[in-house]
Amino acid sequence: MADAHTGRLCVQIIQSHFGPITASVASALLTRGRLPLSQLVRITGHKPRTVLSSILVLVQHNLLWHARTEEDGEVLEVNVDECLMRLRFGRLVWQAEQLFGKAASEIVQLVLDHGKLRPPDILSLLGAYDTKTITVYTQAIHNLVSTSYLKPSTILSHVSPRDKRIQYEAEEKTKIAGFPTAREIREAKEVAEARLKREEEEAEQVGLKRKAKETAGHRSSKRKTVEEDEHIVEDTVYFRANFDKFNIHIRNSLIVKAAKERYNSGAALVLQAALKVTESSQKSVAEVRSDPMSVANIVLQLSENDDLTSGLVFSSKKTSTSACIKDYLGMLSSADNPTPAGRAGSFVSYSSSKVQVEFEVVGRRMRRHVLESVTRERHGVEGVRILRLLLDTGKMDEKQISKIVMMAPKDVRPLLAVLAADSLVSTQEVPKSADRNPTRTFYLWYVDLHKAYSVILGNLYKTLYNIGMRRRAEEEGSEVKAVLEKRERSDVSQDESLLSRLERDILKEWEAKQKRLTVLEIRVEETVFILKDLGVLGINDD
Known part of the structure; x- marks a missing residue:
């Protein structure tokens, strides 16, 4: 169950996206914990059909988990992490456009708006009916699925992983003879965690299937051989956004920004090139370090216009790009300070042949x-x-x-x-x-790092809630509300010159306030990402 600040923020997000009735259902679950349907109807005071409709909406958007208990039967629980991720939807759509183009961003936005969709439904909602448009969107869907930016929605994604973990740990502990030791309990937890992770990976294998390609043989032979050539996206599978894959780009941009602030733009360019080399193999922000890479691979990611010599001082004027990169890698790995303090301040680990970006250290x-x-x-x-x-x-x-x-x-x-x-x-x-x-x-x-980070994170959620309340208060002001309602008229929306000078000034001032609130929200949410997503509240900190 979420704390007070997190619960209020989640209710505010759900209310802004789905309305007050759905928010009241979510509020009951956030304040009282998991509940069966009968108790949820009694607490909210809504009709059973209304509560069922709200539950269907929240399940469709991956905001509710199912669980089955011996006492209450089927119970429902709010997926708090999924709810808080809705604050990043705009950034996810922007990232999809930067990576794959406009068509991919439209697909991601549509999937985020509907929770989960099948490929034929995506094409239908996008209005793709001619052959050329269908080909463009189909290729974009294939790129998003093959690179794991869209993942299949499975039964496990609607079940609380905590319940599965507890169940698997209990099964492993029953195999222990006698009174379990601390080591045996730890090993049982590790086995349960590995089993849960393996099940999730196996469940997400669906979504792509091999395309059967028929090739004609020799003219003298009438038989045709079927070759497995390429993968295609299955039309019967529902796909949802894979937030872990999008979060990788947020983490990498923060790491590059930190390197630029500490050193210079040249070091940031080298680190950004190193991150691009292993970007396809990065699956989650929970990774300790990147895959090893060579200096030659980093050189290939840099363009000819990148000037690396401006951030370094050499005795000779002509210096190769490879030499500059090696010097920057020496700086980023704190090669001049081979002590625990130097390793704690490094960005990469650099040996004679391989380079790895240290995500956990950063x-x-x-x-x-x-x-x-x-x-x-x-x-x-x-x-x-x-x-x-x-x-x-x-x-x-x-x-x-x-x-x-x-x-x-x-x-x-x-x-x-x-x-x-x-x-x-x-x-x-x-x-x-x-x-x-x-x-x-x-x-x-x-x-106590875990306690300190938890309290700071709660205060950040409180700040995000206050930002949302301030935005709503600005919109509900009498003058602003009247101008916004007038702007929504069909004639004014086509020609804003119908607004008076005073109304245009009010609208301009309101838009400036909204922009400042949005920038503030992005900065606070970035700090939330550092505390929550990069390290799970500092549990791994020493």
Whole structure:
């Protein structure tokens, strides 16, 4: 069940996309957890037919999971991650156009609008009836499916993976004889996770089938041989957007942006070329590092107009592109600092022959940068100094912190208190005696990264909710609402000169506010991506 801030944001998204009745059904599930249909009808107060229609809409758009329990039978649960991904729909359509063209972007937009569709339905809704248009859209569908930007919608995609994981873990634990040890429990969880992942991969194998191509033999022979030549998209399979594949491009753009901010545009170009080499093999943002590649492959991804020498200083004027790339890779891999701190600040791992982009290292550094930025904004440079000390050294008591950061104890004590109030730092009790008397207890301060990231993420969801509320308030203003209603008239929509000067000024001011709110929403959502998608709330952080 989602927390309060996440639940309110999900309800707001569903209401803006599907209306208030569907939002009330989602709100009941988000606030009370998974529920059967009978309880959902009683809580919402709607007619059973209305609730069923809302459930069908949410299931069609992959926003509800099914589960079957012994107590309540079939129950429903909101897929929170799928709901929050709806904030990125505009960016996904833009990415599809950049990668495959206008036709692909129209297909992706249509699939996002309908949740899941079959290829014949896509062609019908796009109005493709002539041969040329059908060929263009069919090729675009094939490109999207073959590169996994569209994936088949299977039965497993409508079942909560948490229930499957719990079931498989229970089955594995029953195979353990006697009282299970910690190692056996961990191995059972790993086997269950691998089994769930294998089932998902097998279920998503459908969607493409080999096309049978008939080729005539010699004239003397009347027999024809059938050769399996190429794959075609199956018309009976429903396809949905594969958000993991689109998220890869968001992650790669953030990594290139970080390299440009730290070094220069030349280093960013080399890193971008390295990411393009293995872009087709990247399947998920959960990957630790990219596949190995050679310097020659990176050279092929750069054009002749890319000037790499501007960011480097050489003794000779003529330097090959390969030499420049090797120097940039040395910078990006922190070759001049072969220490744990240098490896933690690197972007790639570079040996004599192979290069790999370190996604996990860069993601951990991005999350830490967000944590330090929030601390600096709320508590100043002194708060960042204490935070970095605890991140680098671990648990420390108040006197040690005061001594190392060179601040008076009377200043450190209240600063630690406000940092703890914001969940940026936490305390660990170490009692001297068994009675746990506070006077005989050590209190050590440390940074609980999972807790800190969770609290920051909740605040970001609250900010996104407030942005949506502000946008709605701007639209519902009396003056703006009247002008917007007038602009929707058929005569005014064709000729906006029918609007008065005051009305055009009101409309221009409203559009400027909407643009600023959209830019703010994109920036906040980018921070959400760093904290949530790159590392699952920092669970893998040390």
